[in-house]
Amino acid sequence: MPAQLEDSHKLAADTARDFASKRLKSLAQEIEDSQSLPAELFREMGRLGLLGLAIPEKYGGTDAGFLASAMAMEELSKASAAVALSYGAHSFLCSYNLYAHADEAQRKRYLPKLCSGEWIGAFALTEPEAGSDAASLKTKAAREGERYLLNGSKLFITNGSLAQVFLVFARTERRRGQGALSAFIVEKGFPGFSVGKDMRKLGTCGSPLSELYFKDCEVPAENLLGEEGAGLRYMLEGLDMERSVFSGMPVGIAQAALDYALAYAVKRRQFNQSLSSFQLIQEMLAQMATEIEAARLLTYQAASRLDEGLEVSKYASFAKLFGAQMAMRATQNAVQILGGYGFTKECPVERFYRDAALIGIGGGTSQIQQLIIARELLKEQAKRRD
Ligand SMILES: Cc1cc2nc3c(=O)[nH]c(=O)nc-3n(C[C@H](O)[C@H](O)[C@H](O)COP(=O)(O)OP(=O)(O)OC[C@H]3O[C@@H](n4cnc5c(N)ncnc54)[C@H](O)[C@@H]3O)c2cc1C
Known part of the structure; x- marks a missing residue:
């Protein structure tokens, strides 16, 4: 099924191709060698409208859709897979999943800054003992009055050391299965949250990969994403979207x-x-x-x-x-x-x-x-x- 390409798809691909060839191609080796990615690149991609391709304009996005997003992903990956990985974790795993389930106040607080690149996002699902079997994750979120206390850790989190905003999956009930998982928006400065040092890796070097720690991490109740207990559905829908765009x-x-x-x-x-x-x-x-x-x-x-x-x-x-x-x-x-x-x-x-x-x-x-x-x-x- 050859897709029908519209102007919005071509614009996204052309913009990403231009940025990749003029800015990323010459920088790719430096990112690889220094094992670090300049945060400024996010602001540059934000100015070009690349960070909010799947987000409505009202929240700072360009609303070009997922096909445009996948095409932009291809163009960035030609020059630097490290940048493309960090871009994807930010724009789709964090920003789009947040948009898809957030209430209006959450959308207004987070999306404009994520779409402009002022804030960088990450998506925290994987844990030391929950990889392919992600639904068995153990990080706990216990409600205490007007906040949740998160305890546990996350592993292999792209953008961990760069991000200000994390979409974190945790268990709000003891039993396993539908209804037991929830998603939270965690900010870097929340008490009890910390990030480990970047892990060295085989490829996509420069895109930071980190462990995250939650020790009685205080998350305001208003930072619960969507409904409590709906996390498994959010996770599965998010993975389908991730696989398509990535x-x-x-x-x-x-x-x-x-x-x-x-x-x-x-x-x-x-x-x-x-x-x-x-x-x-x-x-x-x-x-x-x-x-x-x-x-x-x-x-x-x-x-x-x-x-x-x-x-x-x-x-x-x-x-x-x-x-x-x-x-x-x-x-x-x-x-x-x-x-x-x-x-x-x-x-x-x-x-x-x-x-x-x-x-x-x-x-x-x-x-x-x-x-x-x-x-x-x-x-x-x-x-x-x-
Ligand atoms: C560079 C990088 C970036 C990442 N970024 C993120 C991120 O931003 N956020 C995040 O949450 N996670 C992230 N991850 C984690 C990634 O999603 C997991 O590594 C992946 O899901 C596999 O989990 P695992 O590493 O624990 O492997 P395991 O689940 O332990 O699997 C090990 C091996 O066993 C096989 N296996 C497992 N179960 C079965 C089965 N039922 N049948 C047959 N074979 C099986 C696997 O295919 C694999 O070959 C990242 C990982 C990497 C390497």
Whole structure:
């Protein structure tokens, strides 16, 4: 299903492409080497309208939708997957999920500052003992008068050390399952909240990844997001949205790898001819281009379904699973085409290869996407039998 692209989609993609090529491309290596991301980039993206692509204008967004968001994600990822990851955690995991469930006062307090980049956002679901099985999380929130006291910790939180606003999932009842989880808006300065030091990682280096600690952390009752006990539904809807929009990321990483490898193959000569004249090299280039296009269409399909309010779980998992596998194959081929040079830090394909490894892990692993797809197939089959 090739999506119908409208002006708003093209504008978002063009704006992100322009910012990525003029600002991020030259900065990407510095972000990687220094393992830090300048907070100023958020304000720049805010001024360009990129931070609120899925948020209505009344709260400071541009209301361009999820397809536009996925396209922007692809463009940013071509230049810096680290920036794209932090951008996505801020704009969609924090800001959009907040918008989707917040009351009017919460929307007015948080969204304009998040959309402008004055505040940076993070999304805190994963815990040391609750990763793929996120619903088993143990952080507790106990109501005491006009506040909740949060106790527990979160692990692998993107933007942890940069953010001022955190969307935090905690257990408001002891029993497990629907109704037991709730979401809270936690500000950096709330008493009892602290952030651990940044973790070093394989790829997307520079996008901070942190542990968060809650020790009798005082959260005003008005910072409960939506309804108490509705957290599991918010989490599942948020994950479908995340997988659809973030699937632009492997497409961008792989496209950047293909562009670099193609240019190199044309220029590099061995056996008195360019690498690009060898059919074994052509096979790799053709395979990369075909799979990138397939992953792009799966992403567009999932994001368009979100825009249209259609059921998206299976389609989001298609895009994420295939994107993860495709990006690993494409970046590995790019390293291969560049030979020894591709194995060094002198060229960016080595970084693309490491960045691609995140896609099969963050936001639900590839195994979890396979389980979701199989579950949906079995549901469809059961319906056909009825
Ligand atoms: C760079 C990065 C950024 C992240 N950012 C965030 C963030 O901003 N916020 C946040 O909340 N989380 C974040 N995460 C956490 C991420 O969502 C989890 O790492 C992911 O969900 C997997 O959980 P886990 O690491 O605990 O692995 P585990 O759940 O322990 O899985 C380990 C392995 O077991 C497999 N496995 C698990 N269960 C099954 C099963 N039922 N069947 C088959 N295989 C299974 C997995 O597929 C995987 O291969 C981030 C992670 C990374 C690496």
